[in-house]
Amino acid sequence: MSYRARLRVRFADVDHGRVMYFPKILHYFHQALEDFFADDLGFPMPGLMDRDRVGLPIVHAEVDYRRPFRFGDEMDVELRVVRVSANSVRYEFTGRHAGDERPDCRAWIQAACIDMDRFAARVFPDDLRVALEARLEPTQPRLAKRG
Numbered sequence: 027m028s029y030r031a032r033l034r035v036r037f038a039d040v041d042h043g044r045v046m047y048f049p050k051i052l053h054y055f056h057q058a059l060e061d062f063f064a065d066d067l068g069f070p071m072p073g074l075m076d077r078d079r080v081g082l083p084i085v086h087a088e089v090d091y092r093r094p095f096r097f098g099d100e101m102d103v104e105l106r107v108v109r110v111s112a113n114s115v116r117y118e119f120t121g122r123h124a125g126d127e128r129p130d131c132r133a134w135i136q137a138a139c140i141d142m143d144r145f146a147a148r149v150f151p152d153d154l155r156v157a158l159e160a161r162l163e164p165t166q167p168r169l170a171k172r173g
Contacts, residue, residue, distance in 0.1 A: 027161055029066050029105040031058040032124060035095045045094035052087060055119040055133055058103040067157045079142040080151060085114070086136040090169045093123070093130040100124035108165040110158045112149045113139045118165050132169055 033054050041047040064070040074080045095101055102122045109116035114136055121131040141148040150158070 028163060029058070029062040029161075031061055031103045031105070033057060033101050033103060035097055035099045035101060037097050040097045045096055048089075048091065051089060051091075051095075051121060051131055052133065052135075054101060054121070055103060055105070055135065056084075058105050058119065059117065059135075062105050066161075067154070069154055069157065074154075075142055078151065080148070080154070081140040081142045081145075082115070082137040083140060084135055085138045087133060089131060089133040091131045092169050093128075095121070095123070095130065101130075106163045106165070107158055107161045108134075108163060110150075110155065110162060112155075113147050115139070115150075115158055120166065129166075129169055132166065134165070 035046055039046055039050040039053070060071050063074070071082070074082070100123070102124050104120040104122070106118045106120075107115060108118045116134065116136045119133040119135065120129045121133075122129055139148055139150045140146060149155075
């Protein structure tokens, strides 16, 4: 089951061309990811990192862009968990202009599970792994290239 969030494009996130500066999309997707962990999974990231000493650094990210977002646009973000292993998780994010079902960008982001004290790989805590696995969904196809 996917997680959805609506975010508004801020003035500080657009470039001279008046469109969202391309790396900012990853920032917006990470905001949705933090909310997903807190609101849907019940594992707020500050508690995971500070109390449980579990980190989830991004180790791989790729993004396909189709249509730009501009200052003031509302972006609907859909987050899907598409793979969970013993010590990593892969997410798929789709960004759409609010009210439009056409995908405007899609990202695949992989995070590793690490011990915050050693900054070394570790397995997911059982309760977190079970929560992530309960939300597994198949990945979506890549965005079609423009003709």
